Amino acid sequence: MTKTLKNNLRILMAKKDIRSISELERKSGVSRQVLDRLEKNKSKRLDFETVVKLCDALECDIDDLFYIDED
Numbered sequence: 001m002t003k004t005l006k007n008n009l010r011i012l013m014a015k016k017d018i019r020s021i022s023e024l025e026r027k028s029g030v031s032r033q034v035l036d037r038l039e040k041n042k043s044k045r046l047d048f049e050t051v052v053k054l055c056d057a058l059e060c061d062i063d064d065l066f067y068i069d070e071d
Contacts, residue, residue: 002071009039012058012065028057 018024021035028035030053037043055062 004041004069004071005066006041006069007038007066008064009035009054012060016058018058024054024057028053030054030057 013019013024018027021032021039024030025032025035030050034043034046034050038046051062051065055065058065
């Protein structure tokens with residue numbers, strides 16, 4: 001069984017009425033490239049500062065943003 005870290009980025013964006021990755025980029029200060037990879041679950045790593053910026057912009061906790069998916 002493989003475990004993969006996934007995210008609820010789009011769900012949280014919808015709850016906060018953030019309609020695009022560009023808008024999230026402006027609100028969070030996280031680069032478009034990082035957000036694109038994260039949205040597509042293609043990220044290999046994230047630094048703590050990025051996670052904090054996203055949680056602040058989305059007004060959520062880390063466990064709201066990320067979860068482990070068991071394939």
